[in-house]
Amino acid sequence: xxxxxxxxxxxxxxxxxxxxxxxxxxxxxxxxxxxxxxxxxxxxxxxxxxxxxxxxxxxxxxxxxxxxxxxxxxxxxxxxxxxxxxxxxxxxxxxxxxxxxxxxxxxxxxxxxxxxxxxxxxxxxxxxxxxxxxxxxxxxxxxxxxxxxxxxxxxxxxxxxxxxxxxxxxxxxxxxxxxxxxxxxxxxxxxxxxxxxxxxxxxxxxxxxxxxxxxxxxxxxxxxxxxxxxxxxxxxxxxxxxxxxxxxxxxxxxxxxxxxxxxxxxxxxxxxxxxxxxxxxxxxxxxxxxxxxxxxxxxxxxxxxxxxxxxxxxxxxxxxxxxxxxxxxxxxxxxxxxxxxxxxxxxxxxxxxxxxxxxxxxxxxxxxxxxxxxxxxxxxxxxxxxxxxxxxxxxxxxxxxxxxxxxxxxxxxxxxxxxxxxxxxxxxxxxxxxxxxxxxxxxxxxxxxxxxxxxxxxxxxxxxxxxxxxxxxxxxxxxxxxxxxxxxxxxxxxxxxxxxxxxxxxxxxxxxxx
Amino acid sequence: xxxxxxxxxxxxxxxxxxxxxxxxxxxxxxxxxxxxxxxxxxxxxxxxxxxxxxxxxxxxxxxxxxxxxxxxxxxxxxxxxxxxxxxxxxxxxxxxxxxxxxxxxxxxxxxxxxxxxxxxxxxxxxxxxxxxxxxxxxxxxxxxxxxxxxxxxxxxxxxxxxxxxxxxxxxxxxxxxxxxxxxxxxxxxxxxxxxxxxxxxxxxxxxxxxxxxxxxxxxxxxxxxxxxxxxxxxxxxxxxxxxxxxxxxxxxxxxxxxxxxxxxxxxxxxxxxxxxxxxxxxxxxxxxxxxxxxxxxxxxxxxxxxxxxxxxxxxx
Numbered sequence: 051x052x053x054x055x056x057x058x059x060x061x062x063x064x065x066x067x068x069x070x071x072x073x074x075x076x077x078x079x080x081x082x083x084x085x086x087x088x089x090x091x092x093x094x095x096x097x098x099x100x101x102x103x104x105x106x107x108x109x110x111x112x113x114x115x116x117x118x119x120x121x122x123x124x125x126x127x128x129x130x131x132x133x134x135x136x137x138x139x140x141x142x143x144x145x146x147x148x149x150x151x152x153x154x155x156x157x158x159x160x161x162x163x164x165x166x167x168x169x170x171x172x173x174x175x176x177x178x179x180x181x182x183x184x185x186x187x188x189x190x191x192x193x194x195x196x197x198x199x200x201x202x203x204x205x206x207x208x209x210x211x212x213x214x215x216x217x218x219x220x221x222x223x224x225x226x227x228x229x230x231x232x233x234x235x236x237x238x239x240x241x242x243x244x245x246x247x248x249x250x251x252x253x254x255x256x257x258x259x260x261x262x263x264x265x266x267x268x269x270x271x272x273x274x275x276x277x278x279x280x281x282x283x284x285x286x287x288x289x290x291x292x293x294x295x296x297x298x299x300x301x302x303x304x305x306x307x308x309x310x311x312x313x314x315x316x317x318x319x320x321x322x323x324x325x326x327x328x329x330x331x332x333x334x335x336x337x338x339x340x341x342x343x344x345x346x347x348x349x350x351x352x353x354x355x356x357x358x359x360x361x362x363x364x365x366x367x368x369x370x371x372x373x374x375x376x377x378x379x380x381x382x383x384x385x386x387x388x389x390x391x392x393x394x395x396x397x398x399x400x401x402x403x404x405x406x407x408x409x410x411x412x413x414x415x416x417x418x419x420x421x422x423x424x425x426x427x428x429x430x431x432x433x434x435x436x437x438x439x440x441x442x443x444x445x446x447x448x449x450x451x452x453x454x455x456x457x458x459x460x461x462x463x464x465x466x467x468x469x470x471x472x473x474x475x476x477x478x479x480x481x482x483x484x485x486x487x488x489x490x491x492x493x494x495x496x497x498x499x500x501x502x503x504x505x506x507x508x509x510x511x512x513x514x515x516x517x518x519x520x521x522x523x524x525x526x527x528x529x530x531x532x533x534x535x536x537x538x539x540x541x542x543x544x545x546x547x548x549x550x551x552x553x554x555x556x557x558x559x560x561x562x563x564x
Numbered sequence: 565x566x567x568x569x570x571x572x573x574x575x576x577x578x579x580x581x582x583x584x585x586x587x588x589x590x591x592x593x594x595x596x597x598x599x600x601x602x603x604x605x606x607x608x609x610x611x612x613x614x615x616x617x618x619x620x621x622x623x624x625x626x627x628x629x630x631x632x633x634x635x636x637x638x639x640x641x642x643x644x645x646x647x648x649x650x651x652x653x654x655x656x657x658x659x660x661x662x663x664x665x666x667x668x669x670x671x672x673x674x675x676x677x678x679x680x681x682x683x684x685x686x687x688x689x690x691x692x693x694x695x696x697x698x699x700x701x702x703x704x705x706x707x708x709x710x711x712x713x714x715x716x717x718x719x720x721x722x723x724x725x726x727x728x729x730x731x732x733x734x735x736x737x738x739x740x741x742x743x744x745x746x747x748x749x750x751x752x753x754x755x756x757x758x759x760x761x762x763x764x765x766x767x768x769x770x771x772x773x774x775x776x777x778x779x780x781x782x783x784x785x786x787x788x789x790x791x792x793x794x795x796x797x798x799x800x801x802x803x804x805x806x807x808x809x810x811x812x813x814x815x816x817x818x819x820x821x822x823x824x825x826x827x828x829x830x831x832x833x834x835x836x837x838x839x840x841x842x843x844x845x846x847x848x849x850x851x852x853x854x855x856x857x858x859x860x861x862x863x864x865x866x867x868x869x870x871x872x873x874x875x876x877x878x879x880x
Contacts, residue, residue, distance in 0.1 A: 092596075193758035194742075234629065237743045239662045239717030239878055248636060251629035251663060318752035373771045374751055385603055394771070512742050516711045516759060 057179055060407030064415045069112050069408070073416045076113035077423065080120020084137060085128050091121035092379045095386070107392065108405055112412040114383050115366070119171060119416050121379070122322065122362045123424065126163040126355055131156055131434050132446055134265040138256045139322035139358040141497055142330045144264060146343065146350030153346050156432040158292045162300045162348055163355040164424045165292075170308040170356035171417035174363030177312050179410050182367045189316040189368060194512035195524050197317075199533035201506035204324060206540040207331035208498050222491050226499020229254050236504070237511050249471040256323075256501055258454055262476045263493050265450045267483020269443045274484070300352040303333050307356030314357075315364020318376050322358040323501050329357035363413065370394055370406060450476065588618040589829075591812075592642075592650045594634020596627040604678065604810045605651045607842045614838040617829050630659025630718075632667070639667045642815035646822035649675075653810040655719050657862075657869050661879045662718040669862065673814040673823055676830050677858050679843065680807035680851035683724045683784035684766040684794070688757055689777055696782045696800035699761060700732050707738035713750040713759035717743040718878050720808040721750075721763045723869060724784060726876040727804045728797070736875045754778065765808060766792065767847045785849075809851055811858070827854055 063069060083094045095114050125140035130147030143163065150159040177185065192200070205223070232243045233253030244250040292300070307329045314325040333353040334343050343350055368374040373394040375381035387394050392402055399406055434442070454476045486493055510524075517523030525531050589612065593605035602625060609621040626634035631652055642648035650672065660668050687693045693702065703710050707729065714721030722743065726736040742759055744750040751769065754762035755777065762769065762778070766789070772778040780794040784806045788796060797804045814826050833839055834852045843850055853861060873879040 190752055190756040193753060193756055234663070235717070236745065237717055239743075241663060248629055248633055248663070248665070251633065252627070318749045368752070372751070372755065376749075398771075508745075512744075515740065515742055518708045518740065 053180055056403060056407045057411060059404065060409075060411030061414075063108065063404060063408030064112070064411035069109055069412060070415065072109040072113040073116045073412050074419060076116020077120040077416050077420050080117035080122075081124035081127075081420070081423070082120075083117070084121035084124020084126075091117050092377075092382055094121075095379055095382045107387075108408050111383070111386060111405070111409055112416070114386055115409060115413055116416040116419075118362055118365075118379050118383070119359070119413065120420060122359050123164070123167050123420050125358075126167070126351075127160065127431060128449075130159045130163065130351070131431060132265070132442075132449075133268055134446055134450060135257075135260050137322075138260060138497075138501060139326050139361075141260050141264075141323070141494065142326045142354040143351055145330070145494055146347050149344070149346035150348065150351065151432075151435060155346060155348075156435060157428055158296045158348065159346075159351050160428045160431060161292045161425065162296060162352045164421060164428070166300065166304040166307065166352045166356040167359040168417055168421040169304045170311060170360040171363060171420075172414065173305075173308045174312045174315075174360040175410060175413045175417060178363050178366055178370075178413070179407075182371050185313060185316050185364070185367050186371050188313060189318065191527070191529060192317050193527075194509045194516065195526055196530045196533065197509035198506060198513055198524060199530045199537065200324075201502050201509060203533050203537040203540065204327055204331075204498075204502055205506070206537045207335075208327050208495065208502075218491050219495055222486065222493070222495035223499045226496040226501075227503040228499075229259065229496070230500045230503030230507075236508055237515070247471075253504070254475065254500060255472070256497065258472055258475050259479055259500055260497050261450045261453065262479030263483035263486070263496060265446050266476060266480025267487055267493070269447055270480060270484035271487045272439065272443055274488075296348055299339075299348050302336070303329075303349045303353035304356040306332055306336070307353040308360040310353075311357035311360030312364045315361025315376075316367040317364075318368065318374060321377060322361040324505075325357040325361045326354035327498060327502075329353040366413075370398060370409075373398070588647060589621045590648045591621060591623050592634050592638050592648070593623055593625050594627065594631035594638075594650065594652065594656075596625060600681075600808075600810060601631065601651045601653060603846065604653075604812075607839070607846070608649075608651070608678075608812065608833065611833050611836055611839040611842060612829070615833065615836040617832050617836075629663050629665075630716075631656040632659050632663050632665040635660075635665070635669075635672070636667045639671045639816060644817040645815050646818050646826065648815050649826070650813050651810065652813060654808050654865065654869075657866055658718045658720070658723060658873060661870055661873055669813075669866070671816050673816060673818060674859055674862055675812050675814050675823070675827055676834070676854035677809050677811045677851055677861070678830075678834065679848040680809040681765040681767060681848060682789065682807055683720060683763060684769055684773075685781045685783075686754065686762045686769045686773065686778040687760070687781060688754060689779055690757075691760070691779065693761070693781070694779075696795065696797070696802065699781060700802065702760075703729065703734055704732060707734050708740050710761060711740045711742055711759040712761055712763050713742050713744060713753045714763040715744065715750060717741075718873065720765075720806065722876065722878075723872055724804065724806050725763055726872050727806065728802055730872065730875065731797075731803050736872065737877050739876070770847065789849075807849075807851060811862075830854070 064073070079094060080091055083091060094117055098113070121137065122139065125135060125137035126143045126147065129135045129140040129144040130151050133144050133148040135141045135144050147159045147163070150156060230253070232250055234241050234251050241251055310329045310332060311322070311325040314328070315322065330350055330353060333349040334340060337343065337347060337349050339347060365376050365380050368376055369380045369384060373384065375384045384394060392398065392405070437445070451473065454472045455470060483493060486496070513523055514521065525534065591605045591608060593602040595601040605623045609623050612618040612621050626637050634650065635652065635656065638648070638650045642650075652669075657669065659665065685696070685699070693699050699710070712725045714725065722741050725739050725741050729736045729739045742753070744753060750762055750764055751772070753759050755772070761781070766783055769778055769780065773780045780792070782795050782797050782800045782802070783789055783792060784804065785796055786798070786805050788799075812830060814823060831854065834850070870879065
């Protein structure tokens, strides 16, 4: 077993004291930036690149990978406790996680996220070590037509999975799709719906929208409801740790999340957010307790959290084997490789084997460190919820505002007065979030529409352009056909069930997830 | 909250690590972290600091709209300030036209062209297209049947594809150009046999070409590139040469002496060992061109770009 020997050598590299230290710095920093909305792993790695210029390649790459893994983990904490997703990949976690936290089950929610992330990170890193080449060829077989079918499947399952009323869910989804049209059209370079504002050329930032709808909207809703003294949030009810039932309900979602996240992370246009949406829909379908979804189902935290960590490892597959960065963080890590004169690609495993296996082994170590670091902190984190609500929400506002300014420092001039554009958008969408809550529309489909809409549109147009307008190209491969069939099943099955008089069961599935 | 406080402390320590000394140059990278302009700005930062040309250099990212957001902010806020610089490049020339940008390169003070990357055309190893002549033949017989995978619309990749079509007598509006979000995504489409040919910077394809999974048809340089076994477009009978250059520019409204000081600093940086090492590591060609020669070249590029973008139909 050649791979085992190489991995063993890698572990020897990883356990060198200085590399352990780099991994520790990486995961700590990564967790910290994951917690802050707006400041992501990409920016952190970019800031650190010049600093690491004089360090040795193995050490700094290990640190970068630690930041990446840590960032994926850190985002879940604020999602669960404060309903403020730090990254787009943690949006789904907020749905069930925050409901759990409000019922005093924040501890188990954080624990299943931490352990799920660990399990997924472990399996996916092993996948990176052993089956990277076959995963790559699968991921590359996804062209525009397959992406479009995948997006279609995501739309069908996600819009069915959110909200009590299909009409309200779809209304929210279309609001998101409309927001997704804003900006420069990627295929023709023409600006759409920008109203002459150059700041809108790159479209609405997903993080800004998510933070505004979730955090600002919720703060406004709380402030408007005059309930400050009435509702008591129980910070901790029962054990802070997961009980036997929690374990029983978590382990399958962890594995399913990993199975969904790893290959989707390896796809050039996939990503952690898409895999977390799909994992959420999958858990909802597989769950024996679908009625709990929307009220704090632990599966809805376990699956997506596993999926987003697995997809972080998945991203490294094309990066290491093809030199193909599929996320912003991966692009900067690629720049890091180049800074040390290394060219990731088909030859990297042959020319720099010790470095690559050291990196893979360090990921295993970093993953373990994250678990050790974070599990004991859970007790501390859940105390956040005991902070009196006015203080807590004031804190959330500060947090959200700072994060947004950090992510978008551009200013625009309205009638000669400089305005922080990102902040203006944040407040505007915060009002929208309040309105949606006030009138009972679900929040998440808006964000889902903003993320998936542009991807679906682009894939469809690319596919048709390549085939010079022949629509049969959309079904040109088995993968595409299977995805289409799945999407239609997701659309028609509920209708069929309803016709057979099982509508009652279905309406119980319906929930309101804000 | 303790941990998040620490996060703040660590982050601000990181940020201030670059700015603890007396501020000298401030460079705006009008792009997100990780891209070519960001890397150029950060490379300048380390070269200027390492050689003591400037005690401290700060890089700020102002991403968006092909660099025109950063450019607008620079024109508005840096006017007359001899310590502020902006990085830009060929893509900005096209973006200003396609976005109808209210600010243009005429409003800033170009200092020098620093680096360039050449465009390359590749096909999958199994493709029936063996060389540039084969591609030209296919393009002439049915332009739509050749799908070109490259980076975002209106960028260097699409402009090059349009110029090639024009040079061989094919209507540029007939070019079936498929824009992907970036060179990486385009590379995946080429490796996955989704498009006929790939067109992007050579560095995007280098490792695949060396590994033999992609066949390099030609590159866009004037002379053959050392270590690259492919003809130039001109050698292959297509009269096109283009480079995706990157430049540094100073603020509007600075005096001639101030401009001379900045030019001297940049000149010193370009000749430093640190800069040469960075270029070698990143595979960037040294296409340093300063002063009036650069301004003249810039004007030529702007005119040619405006013409081809109109012919492709991206600019009215």
